[in-house]
Amino acid sequence: MKIMCLNSWGGKLHEALLPYLAETVPDILCLQEVTHRPASDKDWLTYRDGDHVLPQRANLFRDVSGALPDHVAVFCPAAQGTLWDGDRAIPSQWGLASFVHRSLPIIGQVQGFVHKDYEPNGFGEHPRSRSAHGVRVFDHGAGRTVSVTQMHGLRDLRGKMDTPDRAAQARRFLDLSRQVSGPNDTVVACGDFNVEPGSETLAILADAGLTELVTARGFETTRTSHYAKPGRFADYMLVNREQDVRGFDVIRDPEVSDHCPLVLSL
Template sequence: MDIMCLNGWGGKLFEYLLPYIQTAAPEILCLQEVVHSPASDKDWLTYRDGDHILPQRANFFRDVCRVLPDHVAIFCPAAQGVLWDDDLSIPSQWGLATFVHKSIPIIGQAQGFVHKTFSPVGYGEHPRSRSAHGVRLYDYNSNRSVSVTHMHGLRDLNGKMDTPERAKQAQNLLDISRQVSTAEDVQVICGDFNVEPDSETLRILADAGFSELVTGRGFTSTRNSQYKKPGRFADYMMISDADLVRKFDVVYDPEVSDHCPLVLSI
C-alpha cells in the first residue's frame, strides 16, 4: 500500500502537481490546504487578507478528483470564507481532503478538529481552525486493517514553537486516530504539522508508540526551493510499526508545492 501526504499550497503549482499526482496515483492521498469553491466555475480566484494577496486554484478539490477518477474523494473543510473574482466575493471552503482508491474498502472514518471548530463565516483570526481526517481501510494484499489520519497543524504567527494549543492539537490528532483504529491495526499519522523536529507534538506522538520517519530516516528538510523562509521542516509521517516500512521518501523533484510530498510504502 502506497500512502502519500502533501500540502498542496492551494494548487498554486497545479500545472506540475496534477500530472505528478496522476502519474504517482498513490492508493491513499492525504492532501492539505485544499480549496473548494462550488459556487464558481472559475479556475483562479484571489485570497485577500490585508496586504496578503494570493492566487488560489478556485476548485482545487475538483481538479484533483479529475486526475484521480478511480479514487473515493472526501473533503473536510475547516472554514468557509470568501475569495475574490475582481470585486465579486465568492464563498469558498478551505481544508483538507483524503483520496482512497476504490479497490480499498473504507471500513471506518472520523472527521474532526484539532484546533477550534468549523468557522462558517470567514476564515477567522489566527491561529485559525484546523481539521483532521482519519480512515480505516482493509488491505487485501496483506490481509490486515490500516488506519491513516492526517491534519494541517495550526499556524502561529509567532513561529513554530511549542504552545499549549499545539500540545492539545497533538492530543486531538491522536484521539481521532484512535477513533478509527484498533490495537491490531497498522496506524499511520501524517500531515503538515507546522512544528520543528524537536517539538512537543512529535514527543506526544512518539510516547503513544509512533515512529517518526522524516528525520528518523535521515531527511534534512520537507521544503524545497519554492519556500523562501528559514526553517526547513513542516511535514511529518509516523507509523505504529516501523518494521513494516518497505520504503519511505521525501520527494524533492519534481517541485509541486512549497512542501515536498512524503511517500510511504508498507
Template sequence: MRLVCLNGWGGTLHEALIPWLAQADPDVLCLQEVVHTPLSRKDWLEYRDGDHILPQRARMFDEVKATLPGHAAYFCPAATGVLWDGARPVPSHWGLATFVRGTIPVIGQAQGFVHKGYGADGYGEHPRSRSAHAVRIWDNGPVVIAQMHGLRDPAAGKADTAARAAQAERFVGLISGLALPGDGVIACGDFNVLPGSETLTRLTALGLRELVTEGGFPGTRTARYTKPGRFADYLMVNGAVGVRHFDVLQTPEVSDHCPLILQT
C-alpha cells in the same frame, strides 16, 4: 500500498501538481490546503491576508477527483471564507481531503477539529480552525491513516504552545478512537512544528516513529518556500506497518511543500 501526503498549497502550482498526481497514482492521498469552490466558474481566485496574496485554484478538490477517478474522495472543510475574483468576494471552502483507491475497503472513518471548530463565517483570526481526518482501511489487515493540518501561529512561529499541545491531544484522540489493538497506524500531515516538538513527542508516546528525521532528510519545504526553517511535514508509523520505502521528494516542485511518499 503507496501513500502520498502533501500540503497542496491551494493548487498554486496546479500545472505541475495535476500531472504529477496522475503519474504518482497513489493508493491513498492525504492532501492539505485544499480549495473547494463548487459554484465558481473561474479557474483561479485570489487569497488575500494583509500583504500575503496567493493565487488559488478555485475547484481544486474537483480537479484532483477527476485526476484520480478510481478513488473515493472525502473533503473535510475547516472553514468557509472569502477568495477574490478581482473586486468580487467569492465564498469558498478550505480544508483537507483524503482520496482512497476504490479497490481498498474503507471500514471506518473519523473527522473532527484539532483546533477551534468549523469557521462558517470566514477564516477568522490566526491561529485559525484546523481539521483532521482518519480512515480505517483494509490492506492485508486493518490500517488507520490519519492526517491533520497543524495550526499556523504568526506570533509563535513553529514553537510549542498550549494550543499546539491541545491540538496534539485532539489528534491523538481521533486516532485512538478509531484504531483497534493490533491495527497499523499511520499519522501524517503538515503539522507546522519543528523536530523534537511536543506534538511529535505525544505521537511517539502513541507508539509511532517519525520517518522524516529518522531518514536524515534535510527538510520538507521546496525552494518555493523562502523563510528559514525547512521542516513542517511529518509521517509517522507504528510497528504494525511494514515500511518498504519512504522518501521526501524535493523535485519536481508541485507545492512549497515536498510530497512525502510511503510504500508499505
C-alpha cells in the same frame, strides 16, 4: 500500499501537481490546503490576508478528483471564507481532503477538529480552525488493516514554537487516530504539523508509540525552493510499526508545491 501526504498550497502549482498525482496514483492521498467552491465557474481565485496574496485554484478538490478518477474523495472543510475574483468576493470553503483508491474498502472513518471549530463566516483570526480526517481500510493484498489519519496543524503568527494550543491539538489528533484504529492495525499519522523537529507535538505522538520517519531517516527538509522563509520542516509522517515500512521518501523533484510530498510504502 502507497500513502502520500502533501500540503497542496491551494493548487498554486497545479500544472505540475495534477500530472504528478495522475502518474504516481497513490493508494491513499492525504492533502492539505484544499479549496472547494462547487458553484464557481472560475479556474483561479485570489486569497488575501493583509500583505499576503496568493493565487488559489477555485476548486482544487474537483481538480484532484478528476486526476484520480478511481479514488473515493472526501473533503473536510475547516472554514468558509472569502477568495477574490478581482474586486468580487467569492465565498469559498477551505480544508483538507483524503482520496482512497476504490480497491481498498473503507471500513472506518473519523472527522473532527484539532483546533477550534468550523468557521462558517470567514477564515477567522490566527491561529485558525484546523481539522483532521482519518480512514481505516482493509488491504486485501497484504491481508491487514491500515488506518491513516491526517491533520493540518495550526499556524501561529509568532512562529512554530511549542504552545498550549499545539499540545492540545496533538492530543486531539492522537485521540482521533485512536478512534479510527483497531488494536492490530498498522497506524499511520501524517500532515503539515507546522512544528519543528524536537517539538512537544512530536514528543506526544512518540510517547504514544509512533515513530517519526522524516528526521529519523535523515531528510533535511520538507520544503521546496518555492519556500523562502527560515525553518525547513513542517510535514511529518509517523507509523506504529516501523517493520511494516517498505520504503519512505521526501520527494524533491518534481516540485508540486512549496511543500514536498511525503511517500510511504507499506
